[in-house]
Amino acid sequence: MRDTNIGWGKVIVLGEHAVVYGYPALAAALDRGVTIDVVPTRGGSLRLSVEAWDLKLEASDGPRRLEAPDANPMARGLSAIADALGIGRPSLSLIGEAQIPPGAGLGSSAALAVAIAIGLAKHHELMLSDDAIIEAASASERILHGKPSGIDVALAVHGGLGVFRRSTGLRPFSAPELRILVGPSGAPRSTALMVERVSEVTGAAATDERLTELGGLTDVGATALLAKDFAALGVAMNRAHHVLGSLGVSTPQLDMLCQVARDAGAWGAKLTGAGGGGAVIAIAPRQREAAVLAAWKQKGVNGFVATVGG
Ligand code: PMV
Numbered sequence: 001m002r003d004t005n006i007g008w009g010k011v012i013v014l015g016e017h018a019v020v021y022g023y024p025a026l027a028a029a030l031d032r033g034v035t036i037d038v039v040p041t042r043g044g045s046l047r048l049s050v051e052a053w054d055l056k057l058e059a060s061d062g063p064r065r066l067e068a069p070d071a072n073p074m075a076r077g078l079s080a081i082a083d084a085l086g087i088g089r090p091s092l093s094l095i096g097e098a099q100i101p102p103g104a105g106l107g108s109s110a111a112l113a114v115a116i117a118i119g120l121a122k123h124h125e126l127m128l129s130d131d132a133i134i135e136a137a138s139a140s141e142r143i144l145h146g147k148p149s150g151i152d153v154a155l156a157v158h159g160g161l162g163v164f165r166r167s168t169g170l171r172p173f174s175a176p177e178l179r180i181l182v183g184p185s186g187a188p189r190s191t192a193l194m195v196e197r198v199s200e201v202t203g204a205a206a207t208d209e210r211l212t213e214l215g216g217l218t219d220v221g222a223t224a225l226l227a228k229d230f231a232a233l234g235v236a237m238n239r240a241h242h243v244l245g246s247l248g249v250s251t252p253q254l255d256m257l258c259q260v261a262r263d264a265g266a267w268g269a270k271l272t273g274a275g276g277g278g279a280v281i282a283i284a285p286r287q288r289e290a291a292v293l294a295a296w297k298q299k300g301v302n303g304f305v306a307t308v309g310g
Helices: 073-085 108-123 130-145 151-158 191-202 209-226 230-246 252-263 286-298
Strands: 006-014 025-040 046-050 055-058 092-098 161-165 169-172 178-184 268-272 279-283 304-308
Touching (some): 006 108, 006 151, 006 209, 006 268, 006 279, 025 151, 025 178, 055 073, 073 108, 073 130, 108 130, 108 151, 130 151, 130 191, 151 161, 151 169, 178 252, 178 286, 209 230, 230 268, 252 268, 252 279, 252 286
Parallel strands (some): 046 092
Antiparallel strands (some): 025 092, 025 161, 161 169, 178 279, 178 304, 268 279
């Protein structure tokens, strides 16, 4: 097991929403995420605080309380992780440090859940496999997001870059270094609501041609990335953003942020994650990156560059 209790943030480069219906998604862990320090306390229950997110809560008492509709979902998620590990409610303070914003489509909740699962497992000297950590963290993700595909948790545990499918999990591949510009829009959104919207629009049919196209774009993009054809990857990203818009998960703000990135010289730009708010990503020739970040800044968005692959 790793030295630091860390769960990595992630970006989905191509394939979000379609991945819920079994199609592949190309995704990469960010070089940042959430870390957890486990501090024993005298008495009290299992507590969690993440100052950067203004988050402070206590695990609910037991499985019964997990069903209480009024319980804070994050508290229920924490309890679900403790229950999956079979550790009861130890007197511990979990102190989180987050280098990614919450609720921005960057996998913050999965990163937190994974960091907690690793921290608690280590503290209790449980020698857990990655799969067991994934299972514990997924118990929390199901409470927060309904029926997640599992892509966030897989990347939060494994890091790196790869193609994820519901049926096979994450298949890492070694890709050339890719610099992704990430622009958190600051607009809140709900993954569960966006997944529900796509289900309504498509009749939850995996054969819907928009979902099929998104899945195909993952293959096109992954091939382009392996060939270092970033321009072709950008074209696939632009098309994916358009298709996601037709599924009702973009917003005028996300469209605008993608357009200003393209106007500033990006090869391609799209929303990433569930949409409805959250973040956009762009890839651009190195000499245009500053212009893209400046264009976002003018629109009130503090973007950053994440290096993945390589
Ligand atoms: O926005 P996020 O980080 O919650 O990503 C959601 C990705 C979806 O494909 C929309 C849902 C899923 O479970 O894969």
